[in-house]
Amino acid sequence: MRLISKAVFSLALAWAATPALAQDAPQQASPPPSAGMPKAPIPYTSLQKKAAPRPRPAAAPAAKAAAPAATAPAPAAALPVTPSGARLAPGQPIPQAELEAFVDGAVRSAMSHDHIAGVTVSVVQNGQVVLKKGYGFASLSPARKVDPDRTLFRIGSISKTFTWIALMNEVEAGRIRLDAPVNLYLPERVQVRDQGFRTPVRVINLMDHSPGFEDRALGHLFERNFDRVRPLAEYLRQERPSRVRAPGSSPAYSNYGAALAGEAVSYVSGKPFERLIEETIFLPVGMNSTSFREPHPPKAGLPGPIPERLAANISDGYRWTPSGFEQRPFEFISQVAPAGSASSTAADMARYMQLLLAGGTLDGKVVYGPRAAQAFRTPIRRTPPGINGWRHGFIEYPLAGGRTGFGHAGGTLSFLSNMVVAPDLGLGVFVSTNTETGGPLANTLAGSIVQQFYAPPQTFPREGSRQLADRAGDFAGHYVGTRRAYGGLEGMVGLMIGGASVSVTDDGRLVVSAGRETRAFVPDGDLSNGRFVSVSGPERLAFAMQDGKAVSFRTSLGEQTFERTGFWLRPGVLAVLAVLTALAALATLGGLLLRNRREFRETSVQRQASLLQNTQAVLWLTAFALFGAWASRTSDVANIMYGWPGASLIIASACVLVATALTIGGLILLPGVWRGGRRVDSWSPLRKFAYSFTALLYGAFAVVLGFWGALSPWNG
Structure with missing residues (x-):
């Protein structure tokens, strides 16, 4: 999920990615907008358009340096075919040479086509690091190549997963209860106000993004000027969002809620958030090149800066323009650190994925216990098949071949990342890009690896439905997401480009358009259940039906609900x-x-x-x-x-x-x-x-x- 919902800023104006803070809507693994508001923006989510093959445009000189020509992947025939038709059975590991060739082709093609300056990737399987690689440049002036062991990328809302681990550690220690009001664990000045709601916001509501907050981000979620950066508690007090729905009623991805969780953990433990994560997660796991801290001069009330040895290795962030790559200034996220300020290397993220796949213990060191391990594999919410039910803060992703994975996506203004682990395959994939156009690669790499090696062949696109064509009016219309500001000028922008248009084609396919992204779906079973599957992948939609007509729908990410609106x-x-x-x-x-x-x-x-x-x-x-x-x-x-x-x-x-x-x-x-x-x-x-x-x-x-x-x- 992106820290910000990218669509919020789309020039289309005419606010839908993620998460992806979880910019950062949560993003789809296969995608949201991010830590950047899943700015969100439908944020690059399961509505992301699948690119059709097309000729590669000639790259500008800077692009050529950052993205060497793609090498052809090894022939598919190099691997045997299982009885199901898949190239590998679940217990069979991916041959390293085959994996590297496939990832090389996918990454270099995306770098050339989407103009991405640098990419870092790591893949683990069965307890081993099977691929760890950097592509392109972390800096163009002076030139500095991406090193998977040394180069830090901003991972946006993937940061939240460390917050959830810290929270579950407090739960296992008996100092926090999931069903208790979060105000019990917060200092009075940042406690959640009633605002007319009698039901308190509970800790569990933060983990499935259902506290009922509106989502505001513009002007304060990221800061370019360090002088404007505030301590976490001050930020939570000054930027308190309005409560717009009852807690637990419906998910709406909330960076503010994740930041509240981080403040609660810090308050209960009696330690600053950054130091707590370092002592309980990073040091035991051996993630020596990962930090929530940022490069800045010392400032009273703020955590100390990131060590200089790490600051010198942080990748620059880029934006592609007609004249080439444009470097962006460092984006400060310390004011909402638990939701998205972490930076890490591909090597460190490989160790983190090994920890997740091993259930919380790595190299004999217990980072979290069995209750947390079970929680991270158990959805909080009951949802239709293929719809994320929030595995206690982690996103559940549909993968090819009927499999599921879990993890998180993340996005800042310039960095787009994703981490997906598939326990039944012993597989974990991390990818991060340092250019704002890197979303499609980050969102699809993990899913494409599973599709390539573990999914049986399928016929795409799936056929449309005559019944759907006859009932087009029951689904067609304009829908507005619940992850948005609910008033003021930011609310206006959210309504303007934060919705989704649903139509039905003559051949019975449901088409969902959000911003510049369009996806097509067909009924998944009987039309009355309101469930749809992508014509070309595992992504799902689930409509809520009332008197035979759709009133709302959710995507596979499940980070918000899209509600049908009136004409006004x-x-x-x-x-x-x-x-x-x-x-x-x-x-x-x-x-x-x-x-x-x-x-x-x-x-x-x-x-x-x-x-x-x-x-x-x-x-x-x-x-x-x-x-x-x-x-x-x-x-x-x-x-x-x-x-x-x-x-x-x-x-x-x-x-x-x-x-x-x-x-x-x-x-x-x-x-x-x-x-x-x-x-x-x-x-x-x-x-x-x-x-x-x-x-x-x-x-x-x-x-x-x-x-x-x-x-x-x-x-x-």
Whole structure:
């Protein structure tokens, strides 16, 4: 899951990845948005589009250096075929040469096609490290190659898994109870407020992301300026989100909830979070190149900086532009460290996956006990097959051949990562990329390895359903995710691009579009159960049905619920009203220049109405221009995250608020405008009609904007 939901920042504007903090929506293993808000953004999740084969574009010079030409994988015939048709049976390990050839081809192809500067990968199986490799560059100036033993990548929301281990250790020690209110384990200043809900948020609600919080991230989840970084407790107090649903009722991926869990563990243990994780996990496991600390000067109230020997090996983060790779400044996440600030190497993550596969004991050292080991393999929530039920903080992933794995994905503004372990195969796969375009590789590598070696051949794409085509109206519509802000300008952005459009093709396939990602599904069994499977993989959708019609659905990641909305919350409706309002405003101002002398005859009421409507027109056009200026900067996610909300968006919202207030006055004057009759000192019938249409249009647009949260410049 991404720390941030990538879609939140998509230039499509026209907020859906993950997790992936778990940017960081959780991401799909096979994907979310991340530690970055699964910014989330549907965040790159199971709705990620499967790329069709296509010619590789010529790489820019920097890209060529970072991504050597792909080498062809070894022929499939090199391995025998099992009776099931799979190349290997579950107990058979993958030959190292075959694995390396396959991973080399997949990684180098993605680096060239998606313009990724550097990648680090490790694969473990049956207690052994079978692949550990770096590709491309950790730094382009000066040039520094990725070293799987030395180069640290930011792992985003994978950080949360260490938080859950620390929490379960406190549970096993009897100092925390999963069914107890989390407030019992928090200092008073950061305790969760009632906010009208009688049911307390319990510890278990944090582990399946169902505390009922809205998801706010813009302007504070990541920091570019270290002077703005705050201690964890201060961040939790100052950035407390609203509670929008009862705890336990529905999952909605929460970085804030994971940070609360980290604060609870620290408070109960009496140790700073970073030191606790180092002493209880990193040192015993031998993860000597992994840290939640970040490179910065000492600052009172904050944990000490990462050791210099590690700071010098942290990879830079990149963004691909038409002119080549653009290095991004270091992204500080210390203020919400338990949710996503860790950095690690492929070698250290290999040891971590060995620990998870071994049930908490590695090299004779017990890191967590049998209760925690069982918890991490037991979903908290009952879900339909193929839908993640949250294995006490870990994501459950559907894999090819009917298998499941568990782990977590992570994403920051520049780093996209994934970790998946499949216990029945003794297999663990970790991959991390240092460029914002690395999501598809991170999301699919583990699943493609299982598909390549352990899944029997399948015929894709799966065929559509005639019954679904006949019942298209029961599923088609616009759905909005529950992982979003529920008010203010951030809420508006979340509604604008944080939803999913569902349609049905004539040949009976369900098509889900979110941002720039599109996936197709077909019914999985009887249509009445609302379950669907991808036409080309193991990903699932599960619709909740009411009176034969879909009211919501969840993806395989299960990080949020997508709820069917009314027409007033559809981006298309907002866009149409915006265009009509802009045209009406232009026509209003144009009338000042085109009217002849006779058309300026008017009553005193009409004169007031004309002045009011001309003022509205200026305000609407100013708001559109300012919003356009803000939107023009959203091609780079960092501009939104660091600069939220920005002067242009605040002023645009203020203009809209004033224009809306004037709309009320314009509607009040409407009867007086028509009272002039056919007198020579009154408007013509055409002008009265034009005024009435414009007033009603402005009114309708203002009401819709109110539902979208656009009328609150004070609430970014």
